Amino acid sequence: MIGACLAVAVVLLIVVGLWQIGKARCFVLVGDVVCHVATERPYVALTFDDGPTTYGVDAILPVLAEHRARATFFLIGAEMEKRLALVRRIVRSGHEIGNHSFDHRLMIRRSMGYYRDQITRTDDLIRRAGGTPGLFRPPNGKKLIGLPLVLREQHHELIMWNVEDPRTNDPAVFTRQIVNEARPGSIILVHAMYRANGTARAALPAILDGLEAKGLRVVTVSELIAAREVGER
Ligand SMILES: [Zn+2]
Known part of the structure; x- marks a missing residue:
């Protein structure tokens, strides 16, 4: 009986442990993960997840242009396919496109074929929109x-x-927290594409003002990685 209880406890611990590891921002079991970049330069990357949606892009692009900020958009393949012209607009405005999967389903406990298919189909759309795949x-x-x-x-x-x-x-709270936490090398995640993300869209001008006031420049994720100090990860 005690043995059976112990076995259940161990299995539970492993499941909980894997769940924690699976969602850890700065740790992976294999390969590398970038959650920030070690750099002395006053750069941060501003990243927008999901979409694209027309109203999201219409709200975000002018604010970025006004602040001469170049952001990175992690877009969903299925939504890019419906609105490829919108993706082209983002690319033409000088921003970077990252791959956020095709279907936006959880990418754990699936086959290697599933991962490859999700990545490849979305990369094809990034290319068709004029972007360069390489970030996921x-x-x-x-x-x-x-x-x-x-x-x-x-x-x-x-x-x-x-x-x-x-x-x-x-x-105001949204802005303050992001600006307070931002440091050289930070990668900032903002969701601003959907109807429910009105607070983020409203905060965006103040966020960019706040980052500027801290002397931080918004660059793409690739530019941030290129500014990594030699020998650092
Ligand atoms: Zn997402």
């Missing part, structure tokens, strides 16, 4: 072993984040 962010930030292995095989960087949009309806 998993839906809900979840990854275990299979996905990192396929990303390594396909020469993609696994991009997470170290500053996250807070759960608040107050744009």
Whole structure:
């Protein structure tokens, strides 16, 4: 009886442990993950997940242009396919497109073929829109072993984040938290594409003002990685 209880406890511990590892921002079991970049330069990357949606892009692009900020958009393949002209607009405005899977389903406990298919189909759309594939962010930030292995095989960087949009309806609180946490090398995650993300859209001008006031310049994830100090990860 005690043995059976122990076995159940061990299995539970392993499941909970794997779940924690799967959602860890700065740790993977295999390969590499980038959640921030070690750099002395005053650079941060601003990343937008999901979409694209017309109203999201219409709200975000002018604000970025006004601040001469170049952001990275992790877009969903199925949504890019419906709105490829919108993706082209993002690329033409000087921003970077990252792969956020085709279906936005959890990418754990699936076959290697599933991961490859999700990545390849979305990369094709990034190329068709004029972008260059190479960055991947998993839906809900979840990854275990299979996905990192396929990303390594396909020469993609696994991009997470170290500053996250807070759960608040107050744009001032939203802004303050992001600006306070931002440091040189930070990768900031913001969700601003859907109807429910009005707070993020409202906060965006103040976030860019706040980053500027801290002397931080918003660059793409690739530019941030290129600014990495030699010998650092
Ligand atoms: Zn997402």
